[in-house]
Every structure is written in structure tokens, then in C-alpha cells.
Amino acid sequence: MIGRRVTYRTADGVRIPGTWRHIFIRNGRYFLTDLLIYADGLVDCWGLITVEEFEEKVRSGWVATTLPDGAGASAHAMATWKFGEPRNRLTPELLVAEVRDAIDRLNRRPDSIGRCMAAVSAFLADRTEENRAAARAAFLAIPASRRRRALGDMDSKDWPLRTLVAGPGGRTYLPQDPPVSQESYDRALAYFEERARRLAEHDAGIPTDGPATPHTPTVHLFPLCPDEPVADPGPVALRDDYPAPVTIGGIPYPSVTHAYWALSVTRPEVHDAIAAADTAATARGLAAAAARREGWEHLRTAVMTSLLRAKYDQHPRLAEILLATDDAILVYDDVNSAYWGENAGSGRNWSGRLLELVRSELHTRRAGIPGL
Incomplete structure (x- = not known):
């Protein structure tokens, strides 16, 4: 199965x-x-x-x-x-x-179990023999290997279903079952009434910690970024290579990407050349030709987190763009890195995940939660 x-x-x-x-x-x-x-x-x-x-x-x-x-x-x-x-x-x-x-x-479409439960709901709402026959046909259309799991109840299994669709005096699909008595049928009806009550309570409930999934559509940050700031950049401003200067330790860098690669090396002259590169792509190219700082793979996530915090602290207008994404999943594409980019499912999307973290911190600051 x-x-x-x-x-x-x-x-x-x-x-x-x-x-x-x-x-x-x-x-x-x-x-x-x-x-x-x-x-x-x-x-x-x-x-x-x-x-x-x-x-x-x-x-x-x-x-x-x-x-x-x-x-x-x-x-x-x-x-x-x-x-x-x-x-x-x-x-x-x-x-x-x-x-x-x-x-x-x-595809998130009703499968045979979903179609059966819809037919059962129609019968319970209007208990005609025609509707019962439709519910029985839908139940028998469930692959036999899945019927006993149709209700998601491993105690009762499919007993209430096969009893309900058979009806008083009817026979279930299991040859060993006796004809359905009125008492058994009434118990099956009571089961579905209780089940409907529990489902209604569940659907009406709000998770204690809020929804598990975002209500805002996913935002894709594609690897197309201008070399110069634009008047109304929109989500492209959330990319690390967007030309938004950041100052770290008193040193200005033209973008988060410049700062990230400059901090990844130890030789001062290479650091300075990366920091002065005319584009983010050039900065990365200079860094690629140099050795990384020892243990960089253990440092890089914290370094990027600090740089993103600095970017949105130092550029309130860009912080508003990040906040405007609400609770959307941020999917970051990076053709050069499966670590930072999501890359059509082949990457880890750390840039997108850290942007969501910084966004949450900005919301926290606005909420005025004491001590944070």
C-alpha cells in the first residue's frame, strides 16, 4: 500500500x-x-x-x-x-x-476516500435510499487495501462505514459480517454524529501558537538584481546582492554580498579589494580566487545573519519591503550556491530562511515585546 x-x-x-x-x-x-x-x-x-x-x-x-x-x-x-x-x-x-x-x-484533489466521505455526508444530510446507494458505491470504489483506514480510526476501522452504507438488514462487503441489525445501524449513525461534532470543533479551533502555514503567497527572489539602486525596487531589494551599502565594524561595504565575501578571507589586501569591487558578482569572483577563513562553513550562517540585520537596521525603507511580505515563505534562488539558494528544490534556501528570521525580529521590535 x-x-x-x-x-x-x-x-x-x-x-x-x-x-x-x-x-x-x-x-x-x-x-x-x-x-x-x-x-x-x-x-x-x-x-x-x-x-x-x-x-x-x-x-x-x-x-x-x-x-x-x-x-x-x-x-x-x-x-x-x-x-x-x-x-x-x-x-x-x-x-x-x-x-x-x-x-x-x-494534487490535493479528493481521492477515493475523499469522494466516499463526500457521498456519506450527502446521505447523512438527506437519508434517501438513492443517496445511500451512491455512498455504498463510493465506499466500494475505495481500493480494498485502503478501506479499513478510510476513517482514520484504527479502533473502529471501517466498521461504521460499511454498516452505514449497507443499511438495516443489508449485508456489508465482508462475507463474515452478519446482516446489519437496527441496533448496529443506530450505533453507526451515532458514530458519525459524534465524528461530525469533533470535526466541527477541530475546524473551528485556532491553534494555540497560530497557523502552521502562511496565508501570504510565497515570494520568489530570483537571481536578477540591478547594479545600481532603483527608486521602487520591490522584493528585488531583499536580495543579498542588491546595492544597499552596509557598515560593519566601521567599514562600509556596497552590499551584503560584498561584506559576506570580504569577511570570508583573512588577507587584508584581498578583503579591501572585495570591499571595493564594482559589482557583487565581481566581489564573489575575487573571493573565489582566494582561500576561505578557516572553519568558514561553521561561521557563515551567523555572519550572514548579522549582515542581514545590519542591512535592514540601516535601511528602514528596505525593512518596510521585507515586512510587507507578511508571513510569506521566501524562496531565494542562487545559481552559485545550493546552501544559500532554494534552486528549484535542490538547495537549502538559507538566505530565504534567514530573511524570514530577520523579518520576524522586525515584527517583534514593532510589537514592543520587552527584553527582546
């Missing part, structure tokens, strides 16, 4: 989220491998293919759902073995349904 595993791939500079599960490929013998499923509807099982092409590979048996007794199997570079009395839990239809559900979830 596909769980909460997370992966991604990058296509044309865009990060495409994905998930994965184990499967067997039948290529002569059976090979244990990873099936990668992506939000754009592509599936990777020894090559990127569409869902329709994947479905054909499943139906042909190349993606195996039946593992014969005595068949040879292999996990690359790990082990080889033969199946002994295998118990097969998948069918082609079940595997394809799981993959389609995963694509829906990656």
Missing part, C-alpha cells in the same frame, strides 16, 4: 512532488524495485510512463501482482531467492486504483 513516503523529481527547473511504493517487475525473473508516482501523472517503473501505459504494464503482468510459487526473484545488489508459498495481496485493478488515488492526493 502507498503510504506517506515523499519524493520528487525536477523537470524544466520545476519540482514535481511524488510518492512511492515497492513492486515486483517481471523481466525474466521477478525484480523488487520502487514504483515512483508523481503529481503530473507520470509513473516511473524502469522509465517514466503515463498512468495509462502503467495500467497496460500491470495488466500484461510486466508489473507483477501475482507471484508464482517457486519463481526466481532478485533485489538488485542485495539478494536472490525463490518464492515459497507466496500470498498475493494485489490485483491489477487494486494496484492501478492505488496509483490513481496517490496522484489525486499529490
Whole structure:
């Protein structure tokens, strides 16, 4: 079953989220491998293919759902073995349904469970047999491997669901279940009424520490920056290489980038040449030709934090631009550094994260919290 595993791939500079599960490929013998499923509807099982092409590979048996007794199997570079009395839990239809559900979830669309719960809500609001039949059909459309987790209740599992959609006197999809009694049906109704009450309380509640996600759209700080200050720079002024002079220890630097690279070296003449460079790109180039200060990788984050604080303390107008980003995630692109830049998902985005820290400190100052 596909769980909460997370992966991604990058296509044309865009990060495409994905998930994965184990499967067997039948290529002569059976090979244990990873099936990668992506939000754009592509599936990777020894090559990127569409869902329709994947479905054909499943139906042909190349993606195996039946593992014969005595068949040879292999996990690359790990082990080889033969199946002994295998118990097969998948069918082609079940595997394809799981993959389609995963694509829906990656796109934040209702999957088969979401569609079922919407149908159940419609039935509870208007308890006609027509609505019950629709809810039952939606429940049975959930892959069998996921039904017992549909309610997210590992104590009751799917008992309330299968009882509700069967109705009094009806039979559930499990052959061992007896016909639904009126008492069992009433208990299922009570379960959903209590569940609705808890969900309403949860939805109405405000997290004690505030929202977990920002309400302001993400701000991307792309690597395009003027060499001279402009009258109304907007978010580009938040870039480290924007020409906003900062004074550190009595020494003026043309930008945060100039100061950062100048402080990364120990030789005074190299420091001075970097500080006097005509552009931030030139400053970086001069620093690249010199040796870094010993242990620079342990110092650089604190140095950059101090420089950003200085920039926004010394340039109140730029501080207003930073504050105007509200609670947005700041995504900083840096073609030269996967440490400072987010770089389409391949970097750590430390410049963006530190800007968010300094922004929070500016808000704290405005709030007048004593002692901070």
C-alpha cells in the first residue's frame, strides 16, 4: 500500500512532488524495485510512463501482482531467492486504483476516500435510499487495501462505514459480517454524529501558537538584481546582492554580498579589494580566487545573519519591503550556491530562511515585546 513516503523529481527547473511504493517487475525473473508516482501523472517503473501505459504494464503482468510459487526473484545488489508459498495481496485493478488515488492526493484533489466521505455526508444530510446507494458505491470504489483506514480510526476501522452504507438488514462487503441489525445501524449513525461534532470543533479551533502555514503567497527572489539602486525596487531589494551599502565594524561595504565575501578571507589586501569591487558578482569572483577563513562553513550562517540585520537596521525603507511580505515563505534562488539558494528544490534556501528570521525580529521590535 502507498503510504506517506515523499519524493520528487525536477523537470524544466520545476519540482514535481511524488510518492512511492515497492513492486515486483517481471523481466525474466521477478525484480523488487520502487514504483515512483508523481503529481503530473507520470509513473516511473524502469522509465517514466503515463498512468495509462502503467495500467497496460500491470495488466500484461510486466508489473507483477501475482507471484508464482517457486519463481526466481532478485533485489538488485542485495539478494536472490525463490518464492515459497507466496500470498498475493494485489490485483491489477487494486494496484492501478492505488496509483490513481496517490496522484489525486499529490494534487490535493479528493481521492477515493475523499469522494466516499463526500457521498456519506450527502446521505447523512438527506437519508434517501438513492443517496445511500451512491455512498455504498463510493465506499466500494475505495481500493480494498485502503478501506479499513478510510476513517482514520484504527479502533473502529471501517466498521461504521460499511454498516452505514449497507443499511438495516443489508449485508456489508465482508462475507463474515452478519446482516446489519437496527441496533448496529443506530450505533453507526451515532458514530458519525459524534465524528461530525469533533470535526466541527477541530475546524473551528485556532491553534494555540497560530497557523502552521502562511496565508501570504510565497515570494520568489530570483537571481536578477540591478547594479545600481532603483527608486521602487520591490522584493528585488531583499536580495543579498542588491546595492544597499552596509557598515560593519566601521567599514562600509556596497552590499551584503560584498561584506559576506570580504569577511570570508583573512588577507587584508584581498578583503579591501572585495570591499571595493564594482559589482557583487565581481566581489564573489575575487573571493573565489582566494582561500576561505578557516572553519568558514561553521561561521557563515551567523555572519550572514548579522549582515542581514545590519542591512535592514540601516535601511528602514528596505525593512518596510521585507515586512510587507507578511508571513510569506521566501524562496531565494542562487545559481552559485545550493546552501544559500532554494534552486528549484535542490538547495537549502538559507538566505530565504534567514530573511524570514530577520523579518520576524522586525515584527517583534514593532510589537514592543520587552527584553527582546
